[in-house]
Amino acid sequence: MKVLVVAATSWGCTLAACAHRAGHDASVLCRSESEAATLTESRELTRLMPGVLLPDEIAFVTEPSGPPPGVVIWAAPSQRLRGNLRTVLPMLTPGDTVHVSAAKGLERGSHQRMTEVLDQELNLAGRDARVGAVSGPNIAREIAAGLPAATVAAAADESDRERIQHALNSTSFRVYTNPDVIGVELGGALKNIIVIAAGAASALRLGDNARAALLTRGLSEIARMGVRLGAEPSTFAGLAGLGDLLVTAMSPRSRNRSFGERIGAGVPTTDALADTANVVEGVETVQVALEMAEALGEPMPISTAVSDVLFAGLDAHAAIRALMERAPTVEG
Numbered sequence: 326m327k328v329l330v331v332a333a334t335s336w337g338c339t340l341a342a343c344a345h346r347a348g349h350d351a352s353v354l355c356r357s358e359s360e361a362a363t364l365t366e367s368r369e370l371t372r373l374m375p376g377v378l379l380p381d382e383i384a385f386v387t388e389p390s391g392p393p394p395g396v397v398i399w400a401a402p403s404q405r406l407r408g409n410l411r412t413v414l415p416m417l418t419p420g421d422t423v424h425v426s427a428a429k430g431l432e433r434g435s436h437q438r439m440t441e442v443l444d445q446e447l448n449l450a451g452r453d454a455r456v457g458a459v460s461g462p463n464i465a466r467e468i469a470a471g472l473p474a475a476t477v478a479a480a481a482d483e484s485d486r487e488r489i490q491h492a493l494n495s496t497s498f499r500v501y502t503n504p505d506v507i508g509v510e511l512g513g514a515l516k517n518i519i520v521i522a523a524g525a526a527s528a529l530r531l532g533d534n535a536r537a538a539l540l541t542r543g544l545s546e547i548a549r550m551g552v553r554l555g556a557e558p559s560t561f562a563g564l565a566g567l568g569d570l571l572v573t574a575m576s577p578r579s580r581n582r583s584f585g586e587r588i589g590a591g592v593p594t595t596d597a598l599a600d601t602a603n604v605v606e607g608v609e610t611v612q613v614a615l616e617m618a619e620a621l622g623e624p625m626p627i628s629t630a631v632s633d634v635l636f637a638g639l640d641a642h643a644a645i646r647a648l649m650e651r652a653p654t655v656e657g
Contacts, residue, residue, distance in 0.1 A: 327396075341379070389413075528589025
């Protein structure tokens, strides 16, 4: 099968490597001739994944060519997805294609999940809106290096789920399917907010008990919001929920955790963002999530605390104290 990945991000190049390992013809659509030429020659994302070599068989291109891909994976950050769609879709040969979001975020303004953005733009372009998402406990560098990992392929249609699974599954990358697109996407997007808080707690040396409580209550916050938006509760106990939350909070390679650590150390938001090579999706997502929560009347205390620290100048210690001083209640 022909698999096209749009955007030479660390996750995009990693998914292209997964497609190659699964036995498919994988290519990555780059932003420029110079980016494509550099990657073709070096086989390495030196800025984002130094030392990890990408398979020689992956083609780095600036224009898609030939028959329509069986799967197109959109790997740009969430706030750039719509722009990428409008630029790239006219270049793609129409045909039997499943379009897959690999981003973990919510779009500003529209409040849409990434598959909703895909669906809307495909319909506007007169294309078949066969869409899905990939999400899970996936640190790109480890997967690109061939270390064992698992993820979730979500789509409303069973045959689309199975095609995404077939496109990426290999002996080092196990792909499970799930029809709960809402839950899979929200688990991946909202967990980044909680991980920023966990990173700050680590920098503040609050201890293992505090971090465990923060992650557990954070998962509850994610699940409550997800269920209000139509997700299945069980999804948040799986790879796209608990699994993604744990690895992102634990890994020193997690951009949201590292960003949270800098925030906890007192670095201003703008400076912490400037020091980060990758996009920190949780920063954008927290604002969108709180707008959605307000509309639903759904409290998100941890997310609110993160937003207050990032954008309202609240001290991280004061934010933790405010969370601890909330009226005691039942667990749920």
